[in-house]
Amino acid sequence: MENKYIERYIYAVTKRLPLKMQGDVAKELRANIDDMLGTDNPTDDQVKEVLQKLGHPRKLAASYLGEGHYVVAPEYYADYISTLKLVGIIFLIVSLVTGFISAVTLAADQDIWQAVEILVDELFSDIWTKALLAFALVTIGFWIYGEAQKKHQPKAWELKDLPELPKPNTLKIKKGGTIAELIIATSLGLAFVVLLQFGLPYFDQDVVNTFLPFFYFSIALDIAVGSLQLIFGEWRWPVVGVYTFSKLYSVFLAYFFLYSPFLNATWVGEQAVLAGGTYEEVSAGIEMGLHVLFAVIAVATIIELVQLWVRVIKAQLAGK
Amino acid sequence: MDETILNNLVGELKRGTQVLAVLAHLHRGQYGYSLLQDLSSQGVMIEAGTLYPLLRRLESQGLLKSDWDTSETRPRKYYTLSPDGVATFEALKKQWQMLTDDMNAVLKEKENGK
Numbered sequence: 001m002e003n004k005y006i007e008r009y010i011y012a013v014t015k016r017l018p019l020k021m022q023g024d025v026a027k028e029l030r031a032n033i034d035d036m037l038g039t040d041n042p043t044d045d046q047v048k049e050v051l052q053k054l055g056h057p058r059k060l061a062a063s064y065l066g067e068g069h070y071v072v073a074p075e076y077y078a079d080y081i082s083t084l085k086l087v088g089i090i091f092l093i094v095s096l097v098t099g100f101i102s103a104v105t106l107a108a109d110q111d112i113w114q115a116v117e118i119l120v121d122e123l124f125s126d127i128w129t130k131a132l133l134a135f136a137l138v139t140i141g142f143w144i145y146g147e148a149q150k151k152h153q154p155k156a157w158e159l160k161d162l163p164e165l166p167k168p169n170t171l172k173i174k175k176g177g178t179i180a181e182l183i184i185a186t187s188l189g190l191a192f193v194v195l196l197q198f199g200l201p202y203f204d205q206d207v208v209n210t211f212l213p214f215f216y217f218s219i220a221l222d223i224a225v226g227s228l229q230l231i232f233g234e235w236r237w238p239v240v241g242v243y244t245f246s247k248l249y250s251v252f253l254a255y256f257f258l259y260s261p262f263l264n265a266t267w268v269g270e271q272a273v274l275a276g277g278t279y280e281e282v283s284a285g286i287e288m289g290l291h292v293l294f295a296v297i298a299v300a301t302i303i304e305l306v307q308l309w310v311r312v313i314k315a316q317l318a319g320k
Numbered sequence: 321m322d323e324t325i326l327n328n329l330v331g332e333l334k335r336g337t338q339v340l341a342v343l344a345h346l347h348r349g350q351y352g353y354s355l356l357q358d359l360s361s362q363g364v365m366i367e368a369g370t371l372y373p374l375l376r377r378l379e380s381q382g383l384l385k386s387d388w389d390t391s392e393t394r395p396r397k398y399y400t401l402s403p404d405g406v407a408t409f410e411a412l413k414k415q416w417q418m419l420t421d422d423m424n425a426v427l428k429e430k431e432n433g434k
Contacts, residue, residue, distance in 0.1 A: 025376070027388075028352070028397050032372055035353035035394065055369035063373035 005047050006033055012057035017064055025064055072142045080142050084135065086316060089237065091134040092127075093244075093309065099123040100248055104255060112210055112256050119252060163318070170315045171235040182226035189219040202267040207260055214253050221246040235312050243308070247301050254297050258290045338366055340416055342374060343409040346384060349398035375399050383408050 010029050014022040036050045054060055062069075072080045103122040107115035193215050196208045225246050228239045263286065272282040341364045345355055352372050359366055366374075378384045383405035389396050401409060 027395070028376075029372065031394060031396050032352045032368070035351065035396070036368065053368055055367065060369045060373070063369060064376065066373075066377055 003042060003044075003047050005044065005051065006030070009033075009051050009054075009057060013061045013064070016058065016061035021064065070146070071139060073146045076142055076146055080138070082316075083142070084138050085237075086313070087134050087138050088131065089313075091130050092241075095127055095130045096123060096244070096248065099125075099127075100252070104252070107256075112214065112260070115252075115256055116214075171312065173229045173232070173234055173239075175230065175233070178226055178229045182223065185222045185226070186219060189215070189222060193219070202264050204262055204264045207262045211253075211257055211260070211262070214257075218246075218250060218253055221249060235308070235315075237312075240308065240312055244305055247305055251298050251301050254294055258294045334365070337416075338364075338370070338374065339378070340409075340412055341366070342371070342378070343383065343401065343405060343412065346399055346401045346405070349387070349400040351389075351396040351398050355399070378405070 010026050010033075013029060014026045017025060033050055033054070036053070037046055039046070042050075099122040100119070103115070103119040106122070107118040110118065193212065196203060196215070197212060221242075225239075225243050228242055232239050268283055268286065269279055272279045275282055341359060342355070345358055350358065352368075352375060355375075356366070356368055356371055359371075375384065375386075379386055379399065383402060384399045385402045385405075386397050386399045389398055
């Protein structure tokens with residue numbers, strides 16, 4: 001007599017097998033179960049006992065499939081994880097940089113709050129899609145590579161293929177330097193904010209006030225970066241990430257501040273009188289100066305970040 | 321002593337001998353359940369869920385051949401050693417004897433405190 005649990009068990013096993021195996025395994029499994037039961041009219045309890053003895057259908061199916069069915073084989077697992085990390089980081093940088101560029105382009109004529117909204121939107125809108133894409137690409141890559149390797153004899157390896165030992169401490173952050181930087185950056189930042197807040201004649205107070213929270217945040221970021229550097233003591237990914245973010249944030253803030261009407265028009269007018277030129281001439285001169293200032297800040301920051309990233313990625317690759 | 325670790329180690333030791341035990345019993349044709357009973361009557365503990373897939377695997381490797389017997393009320397699949405299986409079994413048996421000799425020597429040496 002056919003028992004519904006037996007048929008369901010056999011189905012649970014065979015549905016996990018390739019089509020060409022299914023029929024034969026089902027037939028054999030049914031015969032084996034009948035033999036184990038030893039009776040044509042088993043009770044549900046007897047059926048239960050026999051099926052429990054055979055084990056979980058998933059496990060039994062895996063035994064029928066044999067060993068070695070992996071998306072990423074164990075011997076490649078460590079390489080897979082480190083590649084995932086590296087590719088993840090590269091994707092993150094690319095999406096941060098492209099997001100940043102498109103945000104700056106889009107936000108050029110907006111006020112600072114709208115600009116921040118656009119920035120957040122651009123940076124994070126499709127970061128998950130990109131992260132998933134990176135994950136999928138690496139996984140598929142390893143799967144294809146693993147499958148291809150199965151068909152080859154294991155390659156002989158040479159001693160010269162062994163990785164070089166990483167240079168010690170290339171990523172070390174000097175404590176003294178960090179503390180000095182932290183103190184200088186914080187005090188200069190605070191001095192600047194105080195200067196803005198207590199209304200010097202050459203600033204337009206309304207415009208400056210809008211920017212104050214952003215400058216405070218910038219100081220907080222500097223402190224966070226300094227603290228992370230001290231805690232970790234070397235350029236680990238969290239430190240590099242927060243540092244990069246704080247630098248990009250500074251450039252972003254500099255852009256919006258320097259291109260905002262933060263200068264007091266009356267003061268500019270007075271300067272024009274003192275210099276003996278027209279308002280337009282002086283204002284154009286100041287604008288020119290601000291362009292140069294921003295360009296210097298942006299270029300210096302980018303060079304610094306690129307150097308840091310190259311150094312960190314190099315050390316990561318060498319350490320692999 | 322950690323019982324779990326010990327059980328795992330014993331399991332590993334036994335797993336290595338399962339194929340040899342199965343091949344040793346298949347000079348004459350046997351179906352899955354009869355082989356299972358045969359083995360367990362000799363103290364070779366192998367689970368049904370391990371044995372049935374193992375038989376198929378050995379067949380796909382060419383060490384066993386199989387036939388369905390449908391003459392009785394219950395159809396049964398009988399496995400026997402193929403000529404290649406016989407040769408493999410003999411070679412494996414020899415390896416096993418060498419291995420046990422070596423291991424006995426190693427363990428004896430330790431016992432004598434050398």
